[in-house]
Amino acid sequence: MAVDVAALTPEQLREQTRAWLRENLPAGWMEAVDTGDDATFAQLRQQLDYDDWCVRLGEAGYATPTWPAEYGAGLSLSPGQAKHVNDVLSHYKVPRPFNIIGIGMGGPTVMAWGSEELKHRLLRGIATNQEIWCQLFSEPGAGSDVAGLATRAVRDGDEWVVTGQKVWTTLAHVSRYGMLVARTNPDLPKHQGLSYFIVDMQAPGVDVRPLVQMTGDAEFNEVYLNDVRIPDSMRLGREGDGWRVAITTLMNERVALSGAGSVSHEGVGGSGVERIIDRHKPVTDPGFRQRLAQAYIEGTLIRLTNQRAAARRKSGAEAGPEGSVTKLFQAEYNKRLQKLAIDMEGAAGMAWDGPALGRRERMGRVAVAPDDARSVPVGFLRAQANTIEGGTSEIMRNILGERVLGLPKEPDNSRELPWKDVPRSG
Numbered sequence: 001m002a003v004d005v006a007a008l009t010p011e012q013l014r015e016q017t018r019a020w021l022r023e024n025l026p027a028g029w030m031e032a033v034d035t036g037d038d039a040t041f042a043q044l045r046q047q048l049d050y051d052d053w054c055v056r057l058g059e060a061g062y063a064t065p066t067w068p069a070e071y072g073a074g075l076s077l078s079p080g081q082a083k084h085v086n087d088v089l090s091h092y093k094v095p096r097p098f099n100i101i102g103i104g105m106g107g108p109t110v111m112a113w114g115s116e117e118l119k120h121r122l123l124r125g126i127a128t129n130q131e132i133w134c135q136l137f138s139e140p141g142a143g144s145d146v147a148g149l150a151t152r153a154v155r156d157g158d159e160w161v162v163t164g165q166k167v168w169t170t171l172a173h174v175s176r177y178g179m180l181v182a183r184t185n186p187d188l189p190k191h192q193g194l195s196y197f198i199v200d201m202q203a204p205g206v207d208v209r210p211l212v213q214m215t216g217d218a219e220f221n222e223v224y225l226n227d228v229r230i231p232d233s234m235r236l237g238r239e240g241d242g243w244r245v246a247i248t249t250l251m252n253e254r255v256a257l258s259g260a261g262s263v264s265h266e267g268v269g270g271s272g273v274e275r276i277i278d279r280h281k282p283v284t285d286p287g288f289r290q291r292l293a294q295a296y297i298e299g300t301l302i303r304l305t306n307q308r309a310a311a312r313r314k315s316g317a318e319a320g321p322e323g324s325v326t327k328l329f330q331a332e333y334n335k336r337l338q339k340l341a342i343d344m345e346g347a348a349g350m351a352w353d354g355p356a357l358g359r360r361e362r363m364g365r366v367a368v369a370p371d372d373a374r375s376v377p378v379g380f381l382r383a384q385a386n387t388i389e390g391g392t393s394e395i396m397r398n399i400l401g402e403r404v405l406g407l408p409k410e411p412d413n414s415r416e417l418p419w420k421d422v423p424r425s426g
Contacts, residue, residue, distance in 0.1 A: 005075060005076050005077055005081070006078070008081065010081075010084045013077075013081055013084040013085055014084050014085075014087070014088050017062065017084075017085050017088040017089065018030075018088055020060060020062065021088070021089075021092055021094065024056055024057075024060075025092070025094075026044045026047060026048060028040060028044060029041065029044050029092070030092055032044065033091070033092050033093055041093070045093075045095075048095065050095060051129070053095055054095070054097045054128055054129035054130075055128045055129070055130065057094070057095075057096075057097070057128075058073060058097065058124070058127035058128030058129060058130075059072070059124075059127075059128060061073070061074045061075035061127075062075070062085060062089065062094075063096065063097050063103070063127045063128070063129070064103055064107065064123075064126075064127045065077045065081070065082040065085045065086070066078065066079055066082045067107060067111070067123060067127065068111075071119050071120055071123040071124060072120075072123070072124040072127075073107075073123040073124045073126065073127035073128075074123075074127065079310040079311075080310070080311070083310070097127070097128075097129035098129070098132075099126060099129050099131075099132050099133065101132075101133045101134055101135055101170060101171060101179075102126035102131070102132060102133030102177075103126055103127070104252055104253065105133075105135060105179065105249045105252045105253050106122075106126055106133040106135075106177070106179055106249075107123055107126050107127070108248065108249075108252045109179065109236065109245065109248050109249045109252065110122050110123060110198075110236070111123070112245075112248050113196070113236040113237045113245050113248065114236055115233075117233075118198070118233075118234075118236075122177070122198070125176070131176040131177060132171055132174050132175045132176055132177075133171070133175055133176070133177050133178065133179065134169050134170060134171045134172045134175040134177075134178045134179070134201065135169065135170070135178070135179050135249065135253070136151075136166040136169055136172075136178045136179060136180040136181070136199065136223060137149070137166070137179070137181055137246065137249075137250075138166060138167055138168050138169075139151060139164070139165060139166055139167060140165060140167050141424060143167075143168075144391075144392060144394075144395050146181070146246065146250075147190045147191045147194065147243060148190050148414070148419075148422070148424075149164075149181060149182070149183060149194070150164060150183065150424075151163070151164025151165065151166065151180075151181075151182045151183060151225060152164055152182060152183050152184075152186075153182035153183065153184050153195060153197065153230070154184075155184070155232075156229075158231060158232050158233075159229045159230060159231055159232065160182075160184075160195075160197065160229070160230045160231075160232060160235070161227055161228070161229055162180070162182050162197070162199070162205075162225045162227075162228045162229075162230060163225055163226060163227055163228075164182065164225050165222065165223070165224050165225070166180075166222065166223040166225070167211075167222045167223075168211070168220050168221075168222075168389070169208075169220065169221045169222065169223050170219055170220055170221075170389075171219065172201065172208045172221040172223050173208050173210060173218070173221055175201045176200070176201055176202065177198055177199065177200060177201060178198070178199045178201050178223070179196070179198065179249055180196070180197045180198070180199045180225075180230075181194050181195070181196050181197075181242050181243075181245075181246050182194065182195060182197065182242070183419065184239055184240065184242070185240060186418070186419045186420040187418050187419075187420060188240070188418060188419065189414075189415060189416055189417060189418060189419065190414060190415070190419045190422065191243045191415070192240060192243070193240065193419055194240070194242030194243050194246070195235060195237070195239050195240060195241070195242040196235065196236045196237055196241070196242040196245035196246060197230045197234055197235050197236070198230075198234040198235075198236065199225075199228060199230050199234070200230075200234075203228055203229065203230075204228070204229075205225060205226040205227050205228035205229070206223065206224075206225060206226075206228055207223065207224040207225075207226065208221050208222075208223050209221060209222050209223075209224070213381075213382075213385070214381050214384075215378050215381045215382050217382075250391070251323055252323075253390050253391075272299070273292060273295050273296045273299055273337070276292065276337075276340065276341050276344060277292060279344075280344050283344075288340070288343075288344055291340050292340070295333075295336065295337050295340060298329075298333050298336075299333070299337075301329070302326055302329055302330055302333065305325060305326050305329075306326055309323065309326070324391070324396040324399045324400050324403075324404075325400065325404075327390060327391065327396055328393055328396035328397065328400070330386070331386035331387045331390075331393060331396075332386075332387060332393060334383050334386050335383050335384065335386055335387065337383075338379050338380040338382075338383035339380065341376050341379065341380065342376060342377060342380040345376055345377075349376060349377055349380070350377075398410065
């Protein structure tokens, strides 16, 4: 007999989640969390097969509880119901898939624009972490002005031949699929001549090259597309509708980067307020105490704003430009929080013992303890990108001014010109 998920009470959802965890987590895991036995928990966490765990979590629907169960990747819960599930997962420190782009952006875009065949084909692999996704939007000459991109897609029968370059592509080095926007008609204005595709990152002609950051990691990449062939069946939306589809992705990106999709509102960039306090307690310096209190207030404001946004989506509304509010605030807040964390380390914040975190660790496959001496300086360095990635803070303010406050757009003489006639450097 099928269960009516809409009729489940919050406590039923929580108990259902706890029951599944009891059956699937290593014996003693939940007890170690409940009793604060950190040593036992750390040992059990290291023993957990992360890849196998992600598959089981995804297949059970707990990785993406709001996704439709019919696609083998969700529980068909409302955002309000999913909160109770996520509260339990967060309490028991359940490892989540690091497929943030697939879960936060790719899945919602496929559900909004993809055919039934594509939904059945793609969503399960995202939820189980077996098929990592990346976003192929930005280019060397089209960063903040994404619609000005130059990557070209030319139709050849039932396929499209794509040539161009993308940059700052997170996770491209481990991705199976990429969300690609390419120009299919250069005779139209820049926003109208675009089409949106799902590209197989293992296809011939896809060349991924790492970009090393100041943390020593290389989570970003540049991607060269050399006569890459994409079946027309992998197009989302109609030909020329690429900008409308891309807006769906971008709006969900701002939600994903705003903290709304965080494992827990207490954890921000690896150094939540409570984690900083636990690391240094008792905190006696009045200056640090004041900054911690301010950080707690700001973190709470972000959490409440995200709850309002979730309530709006619960009513059936899609992610909108208001996601730029928390994306902007979250990015600026996390830089302040990481600065506070490094300041409280004193001289110890200038260096750390042991090897730098590798790509595998930074992508979430290997647990790094919150009190690991490497986590604070790496977190501080990594946070400097927060106000750039996913749309700069300046662009977020433009979006809020124009699309939320209704202020006039900035002058843009290229908006109505055919793309081929727009002057470009180089």
